[in-house]
């Protein structure tokens with residue numbers, strides 16, 4: 342399966358009249374957006390590539406987008422597509438009174454609610470999930486000194502317990518090189534989807 346990951350910034354390479362003919366984006370099966378992007382951009386990609394789009398909201402969401410039912414919102418949900426089990430949690434660590442922000446305890450509660458479904462997956466499919474999609478990174482994969490960008494410690498526990506193969510997040514902008522784009526934690530590949538990236542699994 343070839344997945345286009347997008348996050349945080351609109352890429353001129355993608356938001357281009359050439360998208361359909363660009364060989365880099367041939368045979369994409371699925372688009373995953375990890376947040377802080379306008380739905381107009383999602384619309385453009387999903388209709389040009391003619392593929393389903395799964396997403397979680399980031400901490401920056403346009404008011405008009407919150408009300409739109411378009412696309413598949415993965416927050417608190419588990420979706421199975423191409424025999425791949427994908428689950429998601431939206432938002433960032435709380436740093437002001439804005440929406441789509443959570444304390445560690447609130448995020449833990451969201452995870453607790455998903456556990457019965459993950460156990461069901463384990464019984465039926467032999468594994469809890471394959472891909473975890475979040476906006477904020479697991480703690481240690483963000484910016485430790487910045488409360489808004491340090492990420493969630495509970496995601497580390499989630500990875501240890503439920504063993505996703507991939508964790509795809511956004512929220513952390515990459516300005517210099519690809520150095521921090523892919524990391525590993527307890528056997529899971531931690532991928533920062535910032536801008537765009539193609540994942541083949």
Ligand SMILES: [Fe+2]
Nearest residue numbers: 377399400512
């Ligand atoms: Fe963000």
